[in-house]
Amino acid sequence: MTGTLDPRSDWTADHCPMAAALDVVRTRSAFLILREAFYGATRFEEFAQRTGLSEPITSARLRELVTDGILRREPYREPGQRTRRCYRLTAKGEDLLPVLAALMQWGDKWLVAPRARVELRHRGCGAPIAAALRCAAGHPVAGDEIDLVSRRTGTAAPD
16 A cells, blocks of 8 residues: 555544454454354354354344344244344445455465365356456456545545
């Protein structure tokens, strides 16, 4: 990324989208629960078992993700059993898939490969999936091709 937004008085971190997103998915346990939701988990017991989190932590994270609109609770009922609740991703939650894919890709490259047990593949052709930055016109974008631009003034920050 190039440039700096000076003077800093032009913007403040209290309107930072990255900080706001981290306020929602603020913990490792939240990311693990999201991972399992994308892998198909819907029930409390699945989340607790698959993540290795304690039941109180699982309960707290599920409650927070529901409150933040990332997951929704839905009733379900097994034959002969009482009605219970399951958890499903909302559209807001599904929009986090590229974030999780990028974290997975980074972890695979820098931390756990070749020990990683799963990878993301395109169902249509079987090729591995890669998270990548692209501009709205569809061009691939490298870090050194990104300018910081003030939304207030619409001008690029000086180098």
